Amino acid sequence: MFVKKMAMSVAALALSAALFAGPALAQKPIVIKFSHVVAENTPKGQMANKFRDLVAERLKGKVEVEVYPNSQLFGDNKVLEAMLLGDVQMAAPSLSKFSRYTKKLQLYDLPFLFENIDAVDRFQHGPAGQKLLQSVSKKGLIGLGYLHNGMKQLTASKPLRVPEDARGLKFRIMSSDVLAAQFKALGAIPLKKPFSEVFTLLQTKAIDGQENTWSNIYSKKFYEVQPYITESNHGVLDYMVVTSQEFWNGLPADIRAEVKSALDEAIAFGNQVAKEKAKSDKQKIIDSKRCTLIELTPAERAQWVEVMRPVWKKFERQIGKDLIDAAYASNQAK
Template identity: 70%
Template sequence: MRLLKPALTALSAAILFASTTVMADPITIKFSHVVAENTPKGQMAKKFQQLVEERLGDKVDVELYPSSQLYGDDKVLEAMLLGDVQLAAPSLSKFQKYTDQLQVFDLPFLFKDMAAVESFQASETGQSLLTSLESKGLVGLGYLHNGMKQLSASSPLKVPEDANGKKFRIMTSDVLEAQFEAIDAISLKKPFSEVFILLQTRAIDGQENTYSNIYSQKFFEVQPYITESNHGVLDYMVVSSARFWDGLPDDVRGEVKSALDEAIIYGNELSEAKNEEAKQAIIDSGQSEIVTLDDTQRQQWVDAMKPVWGEFAEDIGQDIVDAAEAANQ
């Protein structure tokens, strides 16, 4: 027995060491997104990383991959389902492959401002859309704002006829394609990371985006005109795979969700300020002229594009479209 005791002690120590080693391995969350770190989404991601580090220490390691360093939005959801990335925040347009319902956010001139967008997203209908991806193995965790979209181009766009025959880059969205068809323009579905070069080389004539993206991606340097149209919303859904999210220990998942909720609020608060700052910076640069529409001109854009609603109401769900429109009141 005297010979056995040291052996048992050594074995116990080895088991304890192995258990400690396993427990020490952090859970890695790779957070992939396509925009610059100084955008609202980029700042939200950094805030999330900071909060997780403060609250969970070595248990969870958040790795950030901005500016399409890891994946573009066209590939990130497939990579997520394969387990190669754990968190992403693609634009709502990118989910068309997985559900038709989120196309409601692409309908032109549906929301009059970001307050209406937020009201709809916080509503019962808006919150139910976060679960519309579950059958595809994805979990919606929250909405992140970027802002209202503007139209930039190589020539002034004051009325819909000014866009006739011009080529515009769009995200992968049938609604956005129909939006430009409605004004007899040509839409090209291209990755966000390629937009600057396409504009610089005049392979395309224009694009639609928020002021913060137009500024951070330097689109204003190669687009002499920006029409303040506010014709659509560019928002994101923060998403994870059901396999990863449900597989987290309950206590860890709770802390990660809490950190994410707080980071999303932070990012959304930044969004409006960032867009205003970006707009002023563009004006101050003198490189791009901001075209302001009068009421008559704006109404012409609304009249031209609003029929797109009817084309997609059945796919999206008329009840969802109605709930979104009601958020303007």
Template identity: 70%
Template sequence: MPTLKFASLTTLAASILMAGTAFAADPITIKFSHVVAENSPKGQMAEKFKELVEKSSVGDKVDVEVYPNSQLYGDDQVLEAMLLGDVQLAAPSLSKFQKYTDQLQVYDLPFLFEDMAAVERFQNSPTGKQLLTSMQNKGLMGLGYQHNGLKQLSASEPLRVPEDAAGKKFRIQTSDVLQAQFEEIDAAPLKKPFSEVFILLQTGAIDGQENTYSNIYSQKFYEVQPYITESNHGVIDYMVVTSDRFWNGLPDDVRPALQKAMQEALAYGNSIAAQENQEAKQAIIDSGQSEIIELTPEQRQQWVDAMKPVWNQFSDEIGQDVIDAAQAANQG
């Protein structure tokens, strides 16, 4: 009996050891949640990251799952879900981080950047890189920036001068800066989830919205918005973000491979962002469903003059040094 009992214990111990080994060998699941279509620049970047990880040296240790079109969470919920460990990667618009840091509001200031090249110069500057770590005390860390593009205004009626927007309801992201931007032109800004925008436009619950050409096209906003004003008044970019706890808890051989894959994926996504916007703009023109209004220099200056007071309104929260660094990026 003692021998049989010992053998049973030995078998049990071996089973536990084997189960533990099998458990340890299970791949690390990374859920990458975002709110736009797969064919958008961000959607393609996320899929490229998944592809690169699968082909990398840690492909058998990591399983990347991409969830587009708000399948898991909207941008307003995903960061809290991340801190709870329900999502490992997300790429919210920079406007969504206000709860965690005031500094990223710099990207929402109207007419701050002259073009996307200036945005990239700022993001590659010491100040831009420092902003990636501005939320670590809240448990979040940025891995890099994904471009979308410059914002245009769409509406149910033509917008040529700021007075045309007065009294109209515009959907905005959750951003106090964007709220102030529209209040400066006597419009009514409404903070609504991205996933609800099409229905709100279609039903006339809102009059307009601001977005890049690629989002306006991929989300079919142009089908329910007869006018698009090419204002280039702001930027929509994203920060790929993860939880500090998750990232620093990764095995030492996994983290560098994921970082490399992410940087390559971001470079890929950013290389096609400008092309995507140009193609989307042309597709909207070809559809004949929405008229693109090109502002004269005088008309555009009226928008600049009307919205620029927002800069001073938020300079203390953002930091004048951050705003100055962003302005300097326009100089090349």
């Protein structure tokens, strides 16, 4: 009898513990570790923090976003591997970092394809651009949206107005076959060098020029060691916010929808910050009077486009002619 009562008491205690623990376990939030490589005051950093705050506001107790800036968790070269292992749930590497996973995103390296950032926006929000987000799906990843750094400009030791002006000059590039082909088409010499070495290379005249966004040209003081900047808008330097299919598809449908809504809003905020920063940093460079700004006429820009068309053709098979055509068509405002 005593044993029977003892068993009943143990069962009751177990049930009570289960009932008590059940709600607590159910309330444990889903954690999203968001890793990125830049400071919190950058457009990317501000976007990530905005996303964290929106999720906290809308999904309090259900989802928690932890932001790790300045490569605290992973650098861009390792973060995608870590994501597939489940060590991080979101990141926003530059588009060039996806070359191991798909060749289609090389589209954004193609020179003189987009006229300005508004054309980039039209393409990215259109069906072709949205489809490109899924180009990494076969590797277990899902693109969730695009984030701007800005349009690239050319800086050089001499004025660059027409393609012929770049002949024989040495330009630093990121590790990209498309960018190498871009400068070879000009008769220039592309040199793959780390971003951290660019200022010294320019200062010592080991290279003659480089390509970058207004924010990078200003923050890294390239304008102090380059006498000329051509406002070429010849390429785009963007990021893709990405997650793993396993994590994303494992979220409950209602929570996934709320997280995506918050992310879309945060990306729109980050892109506006990026656009405003590009304008303000450009003006700071002009106000410094340290270099001469060259604005291309429509006729001059048309010459650059014609010289670059063979580069588009060279990578057409890897990227897709339909995507290149859709990107070029985005220059025509709807």
